[in-house]
Amino acid sequence: MWCAGIGCLFLWDEIFLNAPAFDRVRAALFNTLVSGAGAVFLSLVLGWASGAAFFLLEQRRARYSFALLSLVANAIRSLPQVVLVLVGYVLLNQLILAEIIRSETAQLAWVTVTVSVAVFLEVSDTIRSRLEYFRSLEFIDAMLCCGISESRIIHREILWRNSREHLLHKLIALFGVAIFLQCSVDFIVSVGLSTNVSLSNVPLTLGSLLASVDSKQDILALSNLFSDPAYITEIVVRHLQGVSAAFCIVFTLVCFFMIANGYARSRRLNGP
């Protein structure tokens, strides 16, 4: 469904959108998806590691290490995700100015890491709740009594065998969250948050594309529809760059929301 929708949009853009603008839309979508997927992957790695670490430290009663890890996690949790990503962009700006980060790939990677730091605790929480639930089940004790290592039980038996569907569901939803965060912050930053934060040279994403002057005019043109509904024909032909960027964002978010919900229903993931 998502592929079909984006495919139709690209077909339409191929016909009616000028080539440089169409290239920008494609590049923006590609960068956004790659960055979102990267953020999901990094969140899985960070979430898995921190979730398992929380569980093991608690099991082994390592109070100080547990408190330190909790402090870091709670500090991240206490900040709104958007603010965390914004802070990442401020740092990115400084790194670009200091010429430490130069290539577009490195800049995109930085954005990806920033988004994943903002969202990985959601994976960590899922992992902790799965481990907590399974800790009370008898097969865990039975395996321990047979000398099977705790690490094998956690990673292979609980998380891989019994939780991968829950994790996949979480990651699908997180992909939507990552795209939403990235587009929101890109939009805010590209419109111009302050004179200190202005990233005009970072790789193009759907958020920054939407914030460009052309796209903003395209979106503003939508208001004409209130006074002249027949203007819709002009919108879908003459204001395609902004409309395409907005469509890509909204359609992708809706689709991934529906995919996540559908997956949860089909796998009956509502229970523990």
Place this chain on the structure above:
Amino acid sequence: MKPFEISIAQDGRPLIAVAGYPVAEGVLTILFGESGIGKSLSALAVAGLVEPAELTISVDRESYAHYLARGDVREYRASGFFVFQEPSSHLNPLMTLRRQLNEGSLARATNEPDVIRRLWQGNEQEAASILDVYPKPYRPSGGEKQRVLAAMAFKKMSLLRPGSSGFFVFDEPTASLDNRLRDEFIDLLVDYLPQAPAAVLLITHDYSIVARLTRRHARLSGKVAFKEMYLVRGKQEVRDFEPREYLGWVSSLKPLGPGTVPAEFALRVASGMRVLSRSYRFVRKEGDANAATLTVYKGRMTYLKGGSGLGKTTVLKTIMGLFEPEKMVVEIGGRRFTRENRRKDWSRSVWGRKMTMVFQHADEALNQRALVRDVFGGLPGFESSERNMLDALAKLFDAEAEGSFLNRPVYTLSGGQKQRLNLVRSMILQTEILLLDEPLSGLDLKASAKVIHLLEQQLARGSAILVVSHNEDIFDALTRPEDVYLLEGHKEGP
């Protein structure tokens, strides 16, 4: 009523295909068989209690709807009773047990005092205190709930009149009862049977019932049928079970291990262990004032007995280091463990190396989402090659443990197969000490004999075994009197 032909399928996959499911009017049918092969589901189908939404069901080659509409079926359903394996599923948490015991037609039965007195072994005061509570998951105990359901069934049985017909099912009615109560239940059933023109089906794994019925109630021989259900190439078959088969086998059992007490012990547990606010002590015989130290010698089997719900499993798990005791002194392979020790101490030197434990419920002791081959993964000292795994399985499985069996998900195995897999996993570790919690649970006679043969091999290798089991006939015969202990426990504090 006559034997039924039952077929049940789910999404085209056959679950039950049995001809001659044993039910007969005026006969008490005792049905044995490994757990999970369809004994209960078949009984539920005959009693009209299966939810047909996701199943394709036929009884006597009729669709389920046609079968349930038959006049005779309606009569024996209305006059009968089903005592469920899990009694909580039957009881209404919003009504006291006493109200439920007198609900509907049960209020007309006059035999309640007799039934209650016998099921509570004369302790009517205790019964009265139980009957006035609302059933919740953990209160009353499983055994008390089972007795209440049995009392309902006996009341309903007393209402049957000549010429009427009723179908009574007791599904594992003695699973949570200790041996004395189990015997009382059987005696009660036998006393009510001639009075009622009913078909009575008793589904059980407890072969001790055979001994009680044949020794104590031989006069009933024509009214009792022993049957066994088993799987042949995925289809259920029912055959006659010869009581002599069991009685002969039990009488042939001899104490395992050497006759002389070895010099070295492997495990020693001091009386006075306190865990979860309960205090435990070990005695040699009932009423003994002197507490003993539970000692398990190398090459010998020690049998720990105790009433249902007393805490035998808790004691085993505490010895295994899974619970944190308030007080405990245990010596495992020469090393002393007390309440000061932490899980890591057991993890480093005990679990899977010096000592292992077979848990009571195989369903809960195995990862249901794993494949059979995965059950062998990560076991210390066991190379999980296909050949090794098949060799290990061959000890307790027949031809079924070949090739594709290793790739079967655990949840698709029958209860008996899971229990055997559960046992195999622990036994291949060849630890110095083996704790067994109800090792014969859910197994048929043939599988039980194989397990005992394996235990004998473990003992011959010098392992020490501590066993907890309700199968007193069997384990009393397998254990020397000096290796039998009785567990006593009492609640401390509020």
